[in-house]
Amino acid sequence: MKALENVPPVLRIVWQSGPYVVALGLLFRVVASLVPVSTAYVSKLIIDVITDIVQHRTTFAASATHLWWLAIIEFALAVSGSVAGRLIDYYDSVLADRYTRHVSIAVMRHASQLDLQAYEDPVFYDRLERARVQATDRLGMIQSIGRLFQQVLTTLSLSAAILFFSPWLLLLLIACLIPAFLGESHFAFLNYAKNFRQTPIKRQLDYLRQLGGSREAAKELKLFGLSNFLTGRFTDLSNQIFDENLELFRRRLWAVSLLSLVSTGGYYGSYVWVIYQTAIGAFTIGTLSFLTQSIINASNNISQIFSTLSSIADQALFLTDLLAFFEMRPTVTSRPDAIPAPRPMVRGFEFQNVSFRYPGTERLVLNRLNFHLEPGERIALIGQNGQGKTTIVKLITRLYDPTGGRVLLDGVDLREYDIEDLCREIGVIFQDFMRYEMTARENIAVGRIEFLSDLSRIRSAAEKSLADGVIERLPRGYDQMLGRRFESGVDLSGGEWQKLALARAYLREAQVLILDEPTAALDARAEYQVFERFNELTVGKMALFISHRFSTVRMAERIIVLEDGAIAEEGSHDTLMAHGGRYAEMFELQASSYR
Ligand SMILES: Nc1ncnc2c1ncn2[C@@H]1O[C@H](COP(=O)(O)OP(=O)(O)O)[C@@H](O)[C@H]1O
Ligand SMILES: [Mg+2]
Numbered sequence: 001m002k003a004l005e006n007v008p009p010v011l012r013i014v015w016q017s018g019p020y021v022v023a024l025g026l027l028f029r030v031v032a033s034l035v036p037v038s039t040a041y042v043s044k045l046i047i048d049v050i051t052d053i054v055q056h057r058t059t060f061a062a063s064a065t066h067l068w069w070l071a072i073i074e075f076a077l078a079v080s081g082s083v084a085g086r087l088i089d090y091y092d093s094v095l096a097d098r099y100t101r102h103v104s105i106a107v108m109r110h111a112s113q114l115d116l117q118a119y120e121d122p123v124f125y126d127r128l129e130r131a132r133v134q135a136t137d138r139l140g141m142i143q144s145i146g147r148l149f150q151q152v153l154t155t156l157s158l159s160a161a162i163l164f165f166s167p168w169l170l171l172l173l174i175a176c177l178i179p180a181f182l183g184e185s186h187f188a189f190l191n192y193a194k195n196f197r198q199t200p201i202k203r204q205l206d207y208l209r210q211l212g213g214s215r216e217a218a219k220e221l222k223l224f225g226l227s228n229f230l231t232g233r234f235t236d237l238s239n240q241i242f243d244e245n246l247e248l249f250r251r252r253l254w255a256v257s258l259l260s261l262v263s264t265g266g267y268y269g270s271y272v273w274v275i276y277q278t279a280i281g282a283f284t285i286g287t288l289s290f291l292t293q294s295i296i297n298a299s300n301n302i303s304q305i306f307s308t309l310s311s312i313a314d315q316a317l318f319l320t321d322l323l324a325f326f327e328m329r330p331t332v333t334s335r336p337d338a339i340p341a342p343r344p345m346v347r348g349f350e351f352q353n354v355s356f357r358y359p360g361t362e363r364l365v366l367n368r369l370n371f372h373l374e375p376g377e378r379i380a381l382i383g384q385n386g387q388g389k390t391t392i393v394k395l396i397t398r399l400y401d402p403t404g405g406r407v408l409l410d411g412v413d414l415r416e417y418d419i420e421d422l423c424r425e426i427g428v429i430f431q432d433f434m435r436y437e438m439t440a441r442e443n444i445a446v447g448r449i450e451f452l453s454d455l456s457r458i459r460s461a462a463e464k465s466l467a468d469g470v471i472e473r474l475p476r477g478y479d480q481m482l483g484r485r486f487e488s489g490v491d492l493s494g495g496e497w498q499k500l501a502l503a504r505a506y507l508r509e510a511q512v513l514i515l516d517e518p519t520a521a522l523d524a525r526a527e528y529q530v531f532e533r534f535n536e537l538t539v540g541k542m543a544l545f546i547s548h549r550f551s552t553v554r555m556a557e558r559i560i561v562l563e564d565g566a567i568a569e570e571g572s573h574d575t576l577m578a579h580g581g582r583y584a585e586m587f588e589l590q591a592s593s594y595r
Helices: 003-017 019-054 059-114 124-135 139-165 167-212 215-224 228-279 285-317 318-329 389-398 419-426 438-444 455-465 467-470 494-507 525-539 573-579 580-593
Strands: 348-358 366-373 378-382 404-409 426-429 511-518 541-545 560-563 566-571
Touching: 003 019, 003 059, 003 139, 003 318, 019 059, 019 139, 019 285, 019 348, 059 124, 059 139, 059 366, 124 318, 139 167, 167 215, 167 228, 167 285, 167 566, 228 285, 285 378, 285 566, 348 389, 366 404, 366 467, 366 566, 389 511, 389 541, 419 426, 426 494, 438 455, 438 494, 455 467, 455 494, 455 525, 467 494, 494 511, 494 525, 525 541, 560 573, 560 580, 566 573, 566 580
Parallel strands: 378 541, 378 560, 426 511, 511 541
Antiparallel strands: 348 366, 348 404, 560 566
């Protein structure tokens, strides 16, 4: 049963999500599992006393106290059984909530530690999505595991009691159970194998269901009239599952009914034997009652153990993705002996023969690239789409490590630095920056979340990026909820979002600022203003900006033209124009379109 391999790691996760809750839940399960055998035993004692009274071996007066005490104990047992049951339910619910929270947080934490590369891999993404779904709603499994524990304990305590009265009886019972055991485990296995086989179909079903109700797909589904197509496919696939299930359920019904006939025969055989022993005087009537109760109870518990086990196996199957996700390890990590980022940086960043290809692809995006970004220098990086500009930024920020060559900071390989500390010194806004569906203030504060409540810092960052003008126009200013997802949210235009995102870079107060085409949605004049500001504000800092607009690019002290993964030309605007190469050509092309 491969699915059961998932159970120990899941138990560990359950334990971690609330050790006290688990411990208390187990404690009350121990109590509850001892109640049946104790109740049966106390009622045996009561019956024995009463038999003695009825047969005049003793008088009621002589045994009254004893009898009442037994009744009180029986009552106390019933009460503790029911109280324990309530408490078990209570702790199960608490544990389920804690488990959901614990796993959701663990999934978020773990996801944030994985390589960026992982996110660009569809298989990973799929797994992450499923892990997210599996993180929640596992109350059923937690309950089943607890129930299994209780059923096993109950059965053991009852068996011990039976063993005490008659080892033979226990042996007989076990022998009768074997066929049922084999049958149940055989079908549990078939069921597991079936569920496993059906997983791809179930994924398809999930996908179809989600597609049918998704906002992204709604437009096309309507226009192309795909509704019938989707529901038709859904019906076909679910019929497939349905038929397979029905087939197995039928076979199981037959086989299990026949086998349970054997075990039922066994129980009644033992019952007859106990009656016989009582009739010849070897057992008291109390013992008769005790053993009958115990036998029925034990056999019920044993058959429940089978169904609990197969339900655990079923549920554990669904956790495969979650566990596989937790097994994934990042490759871009800080070394144990990592050093802090230099403050201040004195020699800057140096690319030495850097080559890079994205994992799983053939093409070298960067091919023996060499360049130096010195402190106090502002470089503009240009090049056509797909030439590797963004890739350079990803290497500087260690979202990826180079395939060949080295990136140095102050003469030391970037891989020697502590990643988090390094990132603290770099402010980057990517072309596909995030639009957080949060307030304006939070949208800026994400640049450096410690400053969330420092409104004066956030204001000053907004002034620098020219976002203050945007925020002034919002009805609730800095506390305005942005985006359309939440009530009272106000959506911004692309250019307005960009100004807000830029404020994050300024808030960061980092030594290096990188803007990777974050201003494409601004019109040429607004972009010019933004970059003029950027130029004033980054005096003395290292800055790298990527833009397609030559009106902006020409402001940079040094311009690097990237082509085929290497530097084609570099120099100031005037030098490059005088040189009359690629830069001059591209500049003329763009200038002519404005004339
Ligand atoms: N995650 C990725 N996996 C595979 N190829 C990628 C990935 N990201 C970018 N590329 C490819 O690498 C090349 C350079 O991309 P990029 O650095 O984003 O270019 P630029 O920013 O200059 O437009 C492009 O050809 C792009 O298709
Ligand atoms: Mg890019």
